[in-house]
Amino acid sequence: MKKKLLAALMAVTLAASMTACGAPQAVDDDKDSKDTAQTEEKKEQDSGEASEESTDGKTTITVICHQSRSNIGEGGFTTGFFGALDTWQEEHPDVEVKVEEMDQTAYQTKINSLGASGDMPDLFMMKGSWTKTFVENGWVSDITAELDADQEWKNAYIKGGFDAATRDDKIYGVPQESMSTGMVYYNSDMWKEIGYETFPETWDELLDAVDKFKEKGITPFVMGNKPNWPAESCWLSTLGDRFTGPDWTQSILEGSGAKFTDEAFVKALTAFQELAQRGAFNEDINSIDDTEQNTVYFNKKAAAIVNGTWFIPTIDNSAPEDVKAATKLAILPSVEGGAENQKTVSGGPAWFMSLSSKVTDPAKRELAMDLLKALTDERQANVTASMGGVTAWANPEYDTAKVPALFNEYNAMIKDITAVPIYDACMDASVIETMNVGLQSLLIGEKAPEELADEIQMEQELAQ
């Protein structure tokens, strides 16, 4: 009895564990493709869309994106992206483009699973902070040659546009949309009431304003930091630069000496914590998301939000008329004893369109690169800009009369402001995770600035 059962059990276990031994390895295509060649064809009939190569000789290009067609018409980039995709498909009837759509959280899970399984789609979106891992894992293709061959294309992007997707002078992705993450959106009516005609330009004025708002029972800044990146991406990326200057950040990125435990960065963390302890933020800072955060601002219970440029269309669509009319743009005030240039804001492209290293066939690679270009050049950018989205394409064409007023205000003021790196768009993902989690504790006084700096530095050393 026992023997038979165990024998059966072992047979199953053994048969399958043959595949289980040895180093973790992605599906080996050479070994695998022959075996599954026949099943591939069957698969085709079974599910219609399962296989990678279509039976009628059409080339198939697979694309995976953290965008969804159901949001067309709402976000500028989404609309531009699918518009360019559909046009390209129409122009290439002999190619089948298979797109897998999802939201950003699901995308992060899926793309890493696909990568680790050796099943990366041909074109995919890569976050700047993933570049190091993706390159080291050999998931992403070096496209420097194609870009160099098409200088007009390469040079049409904003300055530093390729930086976060570049490693060792090789380019691994083309920027899609751009953004400034640390813009101050303030309700100018409310700030006038406490005596500020414009947004404070020095840190001391800012602290003074915080005190005045507190007296009136108004939250000075509302932050929805539950997803835990806003404190870092929207605040610290700019505030950090106020103290450290861009050279420090560059040195961190290159791993050439700078440390998170350096005095300047700790000073930035300290200033951030002091601001929080002074009552600059809402009490439920770590438990609300962006929608709940907007609710507070739209109901005039908070006087300002520090948020990215993606907030412009949201204000335009969802804010009550009076709030919309009163909302103005600014950048964080300057600090004393900080970096030389105090007129900076964290900004740049965070996401890049990349080509899988699995696309080895030259003809297919050429096609895929052509599609990649369509998804990132003016065909996409013009639509994005005309809906109030910031593009990585330097000079998109659009009708300034038809975009939200704030978008024009932004474009006018950003000319005099230097963009500095967005931490989570270029620093290593595990460093960022440690920073994000730690900032939540920092802001409610559960963690000292030095302690957090130590933790981030430890993670940084692990990552390198």
Next chain:
Amino acid sequence: MRKSTLKPKTRMAIIVCLLPALIIYTYVVILPIINAFNYSFYNWSGGPQAKYVGWKNYQILLKDTSFWHAFSNNIWIAVLCIAGQIGIAFVFSALLTSRFVRFKKLHRVVAYFPATISAVVVGFTWSFIFNYDYGLVNVILRALHLGNLAKPWLDNPNTIISVVSIPLIWQYIGYYMVIIMAAMTSIDPSIYEMAELDGATGVQKAVKITLPLIKGSIAVAVMLCIAGNMKIFDHIYVMTNGGPGTSSMVMALQVYKTTFIKNQFGYASAMSIGILVLSLGLVGISRLIITRPWRKESDY
């Protein structure tokens, strides 16, 4: 029906009954675990160059305070949920068998309903219920002039575990009610009738008759509860994302972040094996505490 008396035909039947489940379970659940166990000996970020590191990941895990912090959170949640879910479910089930309760059918039907909603929707609903300015809890408190009790419920690191347990308890009361009520139906009603003739009250009946008779199902429920709470993920992810800081971090969420945000597949695998071992230990302990007396003399 001792093993010595099993006829060959019966043996065959037993094998036929067990095999389908064994095969698919082994192939889909056990093999990937073996693979994950294999991964746990490597330093692997997902690419082709995995580096064999032996037991190092486990050594790191043993010293990883954040993991043990998450584990202690899991334990707290499990304790609260065993008391809350099974305790309340038992009380409600007992109430639903008493005569004075109205709308029994309605209660039975509706109580299970939250368990049918996905964890993501539950978490999302409750984060709005707990919202400081506009959430239902604080709106009611303020309406009752108890505004000073209104709090940012999900922001206090000291109480966060208890707060996030509330939706968990709430959602699965109905789940355990179904299990407990199914067990109660197998109790012979004449036992209650006799007890009533002896003048037993409702509480006495519940504690002295029902509880011992359904002990087996309670043990099952406790195990389910431990198992479910050791891998709790979606609720926490949606409500707090593990925050503030790491104060509501649980083990499964940490595995998720280690795998898909930090790309440390090897270490995350070691963590998962760790979770498996810890959960096995806990279930073993719970079984020792609630032994299985219901089959001591009855069946075999």
Next chain:
Amino acid sequence: MAELKKNAVPAKKVGKSIGKVICNAVLLLFSFSCIFPMVWIFYSSFKTQAEFTQSSTALPQALNLKNYISVFTQTKLGMYMLNSARNTILSVLIIIVFSFLAGYVLSRYRFRGRSLIYNYFIMGMLIPVHALLVPMYVQLRQSGLTNHWYTLLFPYVAFGLPISIMLIESYIASIPKELEEAASIDGCGFFRCLFQIVFPLAMPILSTVAIIQFFAVWNEFSFSLILVNSDTLRTVPVGLTMFKSAYTVDYPRLMAGIMTTTLPVMILYFVFSKRIIEGMVAGAVKG
């Protein structure tokens, strides 16, 4: 209170009936809370994004069907629902059959290796799924089993088995086995006995298992996200994530999506829950 103190016996009676009222009130309150989330999601789904942002609890100002129109025209939720329905029905059927067979044998027969096998199954409940996503994907893909209409049945059935076997095993252990023995003496074969006598007796737990697994499968997200790639094979939980965009979530539209996909299941649940309760009662009578 003063009145009550005059006479001890009525006081006790009054106390008892107050207790009864409280019990009823608590149950009613709990039952109401059980449907509250769906009520909230229902009325919120008629709001505009602006309305919702300005107040998340207020009733909608007008009956605005825009979200539903968007759900039906801009997404393929219908197709996702068919996929989910197919996965769910097939998984539940297979789980019931497999776990009934295994649970029965494990409960009724003592043989060497029995508790080993039992514990082997139980272990499956303790496994955190996220670490298994990658190994499972690699393994299924090597066998050519990913991205088919039947792909998701594998994890759903396999992960549904442990809890189902456990519940069925413990329930069958609590059923007296005289009937089976009598039938066996009358010459009733193993499988006839199993399906004609034990199966009806186990109905209550089988319907419990069915309902638990039905919703577990219907709501499952991670496997569905990882193991299938084609849009034509997507399930509802993954489909719903498409209502989120990068930086903002259009909650009312998401809620319209949740409503649309939950309503058929809700109706199904309320229709069948009556029968499930009857099944339990039936179990009581026969057991």
